[in-house]
Amino acid sequence: MVLRLGIDVGGTNTDAVILRGREVLAGVKSATTEDVMSGISNALEAVLEKAGVAREAIDVTMIGTTHFTNAVVERKGLDQVAAIRLGLPATACLPPMVDWPEDLVEMVGGHRYLLRGGYEFDGREIAALDEDELIRIAGEITEKGIKAAAISSVFSPVNRDMEERARDILQEHCPGLPVVLSCEIGRLGLLERESAAIMNASLLSLSDRTVEAFGRALSEAGLTCPFYVTQNDGTLMAADMVRRFPVLTFASGPTNSMRGAAFLTGVKEAIVIDIGGTTTDVGSLHHGFPRQAATVVDVGGVRTNFRMPDVFSIGLGGGTMITGDADNLQIGPKSVGYRLPQEALVFGGKTLTTTDIAVRAGMAEVGDAAKVAEIDPALVEAAKAQIAEMLEMAVERSRVSPDPIPVIAVGGGSILAPDRIGDLEVLRPENFAVANAVGAAIAQISGEVDRIYALEGTTREECLANAEREASDAAVSAGAKPETLIVIEREDVPLAYLPGNATRIHLKVVGEMGENHA
């Protein structure tokens, strides 16, 4: 039986589980630390001890993290980014970040640059790349100390040359500047692809530090097995990919907790609320899988076109700060996050949090209840009512039918959830607190092909079949069980301007991890 270690690094808690086959041997919850690393070390030492297994026996480690999503939602730890679009005179009607919330634009600096360049659909240049302007922008980047750049050219998914040339010019004038190209991240649809590239660029230094900390924590604990990080669609990616493309983890937290909730309860139709320390994610399970968003997904108020579960986040968690009095109460969106064990009143701190309210109301037993005994009962009632209202609104938003399906509450903050939300019953599975670590541990292996095929002398069906075979082989050699493989993404974009009737095929298969992996 395969022994899997699943770790979930949230804003507040770092959880770990060990699974043998489908059996949860042990699960632990410990606090996320500022350096990330020691939190992981604590969790994994604790879970190894609790499960009573030797560290050499662990076959594989999977890490899920909401670190990058939290950074965007909380507007914390984001670098300033030069958002450079190549496309003038086209695209002038809507500048980069036009549909972003104002505070997020401010966080990343609002450095919008539109310049001449980009391609028409048929490969002609809209305009020659404005190199002088790019050099002027490079000067401004240096002068303003902007940390990274995101370059988006019109039609870069079909021709990436101009984005690459613009990157080379920028890096020549700003040595060492990290540059994200939109063609590396997204598909056709300029605004969504551009937004994803800008967010990715703003997260690069955070992802550098985070991935480094993951690797160090594992190696210092003497774990020599391979480690993977879970991405949006519940599949795994290698550490270096996360370092370069942190946005690919954006929805992995909800995906993991929802898959974990289904795994732990055996319930296949439900609404899952995952209450962490900082946010609550709400989504719905259908046939045991997260319901996928139909078109575009909002992350921290920004539209993206990743394939993601349809999850809605609100700023409510166990560490959410409460200010004001009973008549004028403000809950969140700020959270004490990983400093909950120091800052919450029940732990001897000075900040009133939702956890203090839960303890005062008798809904949970953590910390020292005596430390919150003085809180005004009217304030407690007002806070409880407001929390219930926030949860009900979020659940109602994800609810797609009047059928009374259960709500599965998971995550460390689920002590905040009442026994009923509106007219729906709330389930709390065993190991509810570590559902996302369970979800990470059962994450799937994928194989992917994204390439241009010439259709001359062959057919589209034949090319798709070839691509599927190739992706399947890649998944199996990465450790997937062949009989569990399914196609989750199959897309072909015809490239009208290339000779030979070319088409770009993007195909992804996933499967469960087998016994004979890596």
Place this chain on the structure above:
Amino acid sequence: MRDYQSQCRVLTEEDIDALEIGSGILGTGGGGNPYIGKLRARQAIREGHELKILPIEALEDDARIVALGGIGAPLVSFERLKEGREGVRCLRALEERLGFKADAIGCEEIGGQNSMEPLITAAFAGLPVVDGDGMGRAFPEMQMTTYAIYGHNSTPSVMCDPHGNAVCFEHAITEKWHETMARACVIAQGGASVLASAPMSGAFFKAHAIPHSYTQAIGLGQAVLDARRAHEDPIKAICEREGGKHVFSGKINDLKRHFERGFNVGVASIEGLDDCRGSVGEITIQNEFLIFRRDGEMQACVPDLVVVLDLDSGLPITTEVLRYGQRVAVLALPCHELLRTQQALDVIGPAAFGFPELVYRPLAETA
């Protein structure tokens, strides 16, 4: 210029949100992504411009209305965004060429982004948009408007691109020729331009435009938003409002698309779910969803509306964002009676789209 100001409804950002959904539904998958148009309309409101709708009844017989809209491929329009003032350049060039001043702007196509383009251009030009359109939905070609079908000569017309190029089509011997020449030109201009047609009289517009399209689209969008808020089935709300039918539910299991003669053409197959399990649905696409078949048998076709919605949210899905694995509901909605005359069917019936073997049976009569 006439004083229509006092009779106009000024649209709010909330109206624009509802219009995005309503025109998306009426767009039957085509007409361009209304989201981009919504952002542009919102931007115009925030810059202090007024987006105004003039009741069709208020038009005087001798008023001059310039209908305009985007032309090209939706795939292009949400990647190569517009420069923004293409429509205004069209209007000014047309006014100069013909020596007149427009009293109001008309909408060619209420479905999709083309619901927004007239509002944006009109706002920049300080004019209202008449509450009506030439399709009551979206269609892939220009001669498919009720304006053209019932006798309006749309040339001279002007087409503008983001680069600043302006082309005047001086005369077309038929509306189909106009479409053919415009299509060739839009490809040269990069696949997403704006075209403004020769003005219509108020009398003509009142007789031959599909009336109240903006009010209808905004109301339809509002109905979806209301149903979602009340956890009622938005699909049911749409069918009830429009007298339509929910004809299929399923999951997209294959999608063939290519760019041909300036159109996105293709076929989407749908594996049945729920009470459609075991059945296979198939939608024929030519910029819009044209035909829906179940197990090989036609259930709905143009000019009636084949609408694809996200099965759960009830929000419309356009052809370019259709994806493998999406769970969708297919609806058939009856078209306006102006599209069901023989004169109209010659232009927008199944035969006109290359399906002469299909016999159109109006949904409105089979219901």
